Amino acid sequence: MNYDRTVDEFINHKEIYIPVDVRSPIEYQDSHIPNAVNVPLFTDEERAEIGTIYKQEGQKAAKWRAMEIVSPKLPKLLNEIKEIEETGKKPLLYCWRGGQRSQSISHFAMMAGLHIQRLDGGYRAFREYVIDKIPDMLPERAIVIYGLTGTGKTDILQVLQDRGYPVLDLEGYANHRGSVFGAVSGQTPHNQKTFDALLFEALEKIQGSPYFFMEGESRRIGHAVQPPELYEKKENGIHIHVVSNLESRVERIYKQYVDDTDAFQERVRDALSRIMKRIKQPEIQQELLDSLEQRNYKEMIRLLIIHYYDPRYDNKINETLNTAFEVENDSLEEAVNKIVTFVENLYPSAPHEVTK
Numbered sequence: 001m002n003y004d005r006t007v008d009e010f011i012n013h014k015e016i017y018i019p020v021d022v023r024s025p026i027e028y029q030d031s032h033i034p035n036a037v038n039v040p041l042f043t044d045e046e047r048a049e050i051g052t053i054y055k056q057e058g059q060k061a062a063k064w065r066a067m068e069i070v071s072p073k074l075p076k077l078l079n080e081i082k083e084i085e086e087t088g089k090k091p092l093l094y095c096w097r098g099g100q101r102s103q104s105i106s107h108f109a110m111m112a113g114l115h116i117q118r119l120d121g122g123y124r125a126f127r128e129y130v131i132d133k134i135p136d137m138l139p140e141r142a143i144v145i146y147g148l149t150g151t152g153k154t155d156i157l158q159v160l161q162d163r164g165y166p167v168l169d170l171e172g173y174a175n176h177r178g179s180v181f182g183a184v185s186g187q188t189p190h191n192q193k194t195f196d197a198l199l200f201e202a203l204e205k206i207q208g209s210p211y212f213f214m215e216g217e218s219r220r221i222g223h224a225v226q227p228p229e230l231y232e233k234k235e236n237g238i239h240i241h242v243v244s245n246l247e248s249r250v251e252r253i254y255k256q257y258v259d260d261t262d263a264f265q266e267r268v269r270d271a272l273s274r275i276m277k278r279i280k281q282p283e284i285q286q287e288l289l290d291s292l293e294q295r296n297y298k299e300m301i302r303l304l305i306i307h308y309y310d311p312r313y314d315n316k317i318n319e320t321l322n323t324a325f326e327v328e329n330d331s332l333e334e335a336v337n338k339i340v341t342f343v344e345n346l347y348p349s350a351p352h353e354v355t356k
Contacts, residue, residue, distance in 0.1 A: 003106065004120040007129040010092060011204075017092040018084050019119070022101050031193035033094070033126055034201050039080045041070055041101050070104070077105060078112050085114055094119035094126070127193060130200040135229040137203040139166065139212045142230075142237030143343060146216030149309040150249030150301075151242045152329045153215050159336045160213055165343075166206035167213045168230075173198035176222025177257075189222035199227075210347055211238075238346070240339060241326040248330050250301045258297045268292060268300075279307055 010017055019036035021028050024047040028038040042050065046069050054062035070077075084091045091114070095101035098121045109116045119126065145153045154171065161167040171177050176189040190198070206212055216239070219231050226234070244252070258264070272288060279285055284307045291300040325342050329335040 003110070003117045004098070005092060005117050006120050007125050010119060010126075011129070016090055017117075018087070018089040020081060020084065020091045020093045020116075021095075021123070022093055022105055023095050023123070027096070031123070031127075031191060031197065033123065034197055036094075037080075037084060039077055039105075041073075041077070041105060042066070074108055078109055078114065081105075081109055081114055081116060082112075085116070091116045092119055093117070094122045096122050097124045098122035127196070130196050134196065134200055134203065134227055137200070137207065138229060138233060139206060139209045141211040142233040143211055143213050144216045144234055144237040144239045145213060145242060145339075146239060147242035147244070147329075148249070148305075148313055150253045150305060151244040152248075152252055152332060152335070153242055155252070155332055156242065156329065156336055156339065157213055157215060159332065160339070163336075163340075165213060165340075166209040166211065168199070168202055168206075170199075170214060170217050170221055170226065173202070174221040174224045176224075190224060192224045195221075195224035196227075199230075211343070238324045239322060240342070241323040242329050242335065243326060244329045246302065246305065249305060250298055253301050253305075254298050260295060260297070265292065265295065268297075275308060278312070281307070 005017075010019075019033040021032050021036045021038045022041050023032075023038075024040050024042050024044045025038060026044045027047075028036075028040065032038070050062050050066050050069070053065050081091050081093075091109075093102040093106050093109075093116055098119060102118050102122065106116055106118050121128075145156055147153055154169075154177070157167050157169060161169065173195045174190050175187055175194075214230075214234060214237075216234065217226065219226055269292060272292065276285055276288070279288070284303060288300055288303050291297070291303065325339075327335050327338045327342075
């Protein structure tokens with residue numbers, strides 16, 4: 001019996017599978033199929049050791065050492081897979097390209113009476129599938145939420161998503177908020193492979209919608225780059241300009257990002273050092289440093305908005321975008337309601353709650 005499943009078969013029947021990534025922890029952390037469980041055959045150190053033996057002594061010696069390492073682990077590895085099977089889902093094993101690691105553990109699992117399957121072509125085949133499909137999955141029209149730093153664009157998108165509207169949270173998929181404040185969160189940005197996988201998963205959920213909401217991001221978001229087809233839709237989309245008063249912007253950024261700890265202060269210090277040369281007035285530079293030392297983060301945020309962010313982005317926004325609608329976001333609920341009314345007038349017959 002053929003226990004291999006193509007990526008297409010997996011994607012079309014994801015509800016019955018739990019992907020099981022048998023690669024090493026570092027490979028899994030670098031990128032994996034969303035919602036996959038890591039059951040590694042080798043630790044990172046063991047994988048490196050086997051690779052060294054392969055280069056220096058050849059395939060036969062490397063296979064023998066791999067057998068020595070894996071053999072004592074088999075009961076534990078198979079029990080982890082057994083526990084997955086007992087959830088009622090089918091374990092779907094994969095490694096990098098559907099090679100010896102997934103093949104070996106699937107052989108032992110079947111000998112132990114487990115009903116497992118393998119992903120044909122492994123993670124590499126999944127990634128190729130994702131890249132190929134994304135352009136055709138994009139809804140026809142982008143509704144782009146843009147505005148200056150701190151105007152609450154991400155909050156608006158979150159409420160729209162919570163209400164069931166089709167939203168692509170590109171900053172979320174990149175695990176990066178596009179500002180100095182986002183950089184001080186301490187989180188590691190996702191790489192391109194993870195970004196693409198999460199984007200693909202989100203697009204699956206909004207299929208059937210004639211439009212989608214997104215933020216007006218630049219082409220690069222952290223360590224990832226938008227697919228050209230998505231960026232083109234953003235450029236040619238319907239643009240909604242979000243505005244907010246200075247006090248609300250400061251308060252919003254403060255609540256979202258500030259963590260009054262020594263570690264946070266050091267991350268802010270590092271972030272400020274990278275942008276200080278773009279702030280021309282020496283007296284403003286000193287005020288920023290003083291507010292940092294005093295941990296007066298609201299004043300620091302206010303200074304950054306006035307002397308760094310607004311001068312840098314205001315003209316760019318005004319010169320490059322045609323605004324279809326402007327909304328004030330000093331009340332989140334009211335701003336979202338106005339956007340919903342605007343969009344539903346544009347698409348009166350569209351099914352607006354399309355997320356699954």
